[in-house]
Amino acid sequence: MTPDPAISAVAALDDALRQGMYAHIRRARRPVTRDEAAAAVGISRKLAAFHLDKLVDAGLLRARYEAVGGIRKVGRTPKVYEPADIDIRVTIPERRHEVLAGILVDAVLAAGEGDDARAAAVQVAGRRGAELGAAERARARPGRLGAERALTLVESLLARHGFEPGRESPTCLRLRNCPFHPLAAQAPDLVCGINHAFLSGMLTGLAATRVRAVLAPRPGECCVELSSAAAKPSDIQT
Structure with a gap:
C-alpha cells in the first residue's frame, strides 16, 4: 500500500524541534539557512540539518543551494530551506x-x-x-x-x-x-x-x-x- 503523503507529513511534524523549525521557516517568508533554523530552536547546525532534511523528505520543505541575500562569498554556497506548496489535511475516513x-x-x-x-x-x-x-x-x-x-x-x-x-x-x-x-x-x-x-x-x-x-x-x-x-x-x- 502506498503511504499517504499527508499522513507522512504529519508524522514528520511529530517532533517539537521539527515543528519549531518548520514554523520559523514559514514565518520567515524567505529561504532560511541551516544556521538560522538551528538558532531558532537552540540546537546544533548538524542536528538541524538532520531534522530539516526529514522535513524535505516528507514534502513539507524545499531545499536548494543559494547565496544568502544574493551575495556570493568564498566557500561553499549554503543550503537553504523554504516551505513547499503543500496543504496538509488528514481526515479518517478520507474526505475530498x-x-x-x-x-x-x-x-x-x-x-x-x-x-x-x-x-x-x-x-x-x-x-x-x-x-x-x-x-x-x-x-x-x-x-x-x-x-x-x-x-x-x-x-x-x-x-x-x-x-x-x-x-x-x-x-x-x-x-x-x-x-x-x-x-x-x-x-x-x-x-x-x-x-x-x-x-x-x-x-x-x-x-x-x-x-x-x-x-x-x-x-x-x-x-x-x-x-x-x-x-x-x-x-x-x-
Missing part, C-alpha cells in the same frame, strides 16, 4: 471537499444567466469523472473491459480517492465512505446527484460499458453503487 468545491466553482463559472445551477454542477461532475477515468485508462491500458475486470480496476481507482470500496459480489461494488460527507448530509439531493454524475462519468472515461453507477443509498455509506449492467442493483432509489 476540494473535489466537490472545484466542481461547484466550475459550474458557477460555466453557467450562464438563467441556467439551472444544479444541472450545471451535474454536467461538470460528469466531465470531471470522465477525465479521471480516461487518465486511468491511459495509465493502465486495460484493453476491452468485462464487468468483473472493470470493477477490479474501478475498485483500485476509487480506493485512491477515498471512497473505501468493498466488493459485495464479483459483479457489485459498494462504496463504504462518501468523500463529500458531511456536505452530503446538508444537501443530499445536490451532492448525491453530483457524486452519481462523477462516478458515471468515470465509468465512461474508463470505457467500462458493462458497469453502471446507480443511486442506492445506505446509512453511513456512499449513495452510489457500482454493478454489472446485467446485475440487479440492491435497493435502487432515484
Whole structure:
C-alpha cells in the first residue's frame, strides 16, 4: 500500500524541534539557512540539518543551494530551506471537499444567466469523472473491459480517492465512505446527484460499458453503487 503523503507529513511534524523549525521557516517568508533554523530552536547546525532534511523528505520543505541575500562569498554556497506548496489535511475516513468545491466553482463559472445551477454542477461532475477515468485508462491500458475486470480496476481507482470500496459480489461494488460527507448530509439531493454524475462519468472515461453507477443509498455509506449492467442493483432509489 502506498503511504499517504499527508499522513507522512504529519508524522514528520511529530517532533517539537521539527515543528519549531518548520514554523520559523514559514514565518520567515524567505529561504532560511541551516544556521538560522538551528538558532531558532537552540540546537546544533548538524542536528538541524538532520531534522530539516526529514522535513524535505516528507514534502513539507524545499531545499536548494543559494547565496544568502544574493551575495556570493568564498566557500561553499549554503543550503537553504523554504516551505513547499503543500496543504496538509488528514481526515479518517478520507474526505475530498476540494473535489466537490472545484466542481461547484466550475459550474458557477460555466453557467450562464438563467441556467439551472444544479444541472450545471451535474454536467461538470460528469466531465470531471470522465477525465479521471480516461487518465486511468491511459495509465493502465486495460484493453476491452468485462464487468468483473472493470470493477477490479474501478475498485483500485476509487480506493485512491477515498471512497473505501468493498466488493459485495464479483459483479457489485459498494462504496463504504462518501468523500463529500458531511456536505452530503446538508444537501443530499445536490451532492448525491453530483457524486452519481462523477462516478458515471468515470465509468465512461474508463470505457467500462458493462458497469453502471446507480443511486442506492445506505446509512453511513456512499449513495452510489457500482454493478454489472446485467446485475440487479440492491435497493435502487432515484
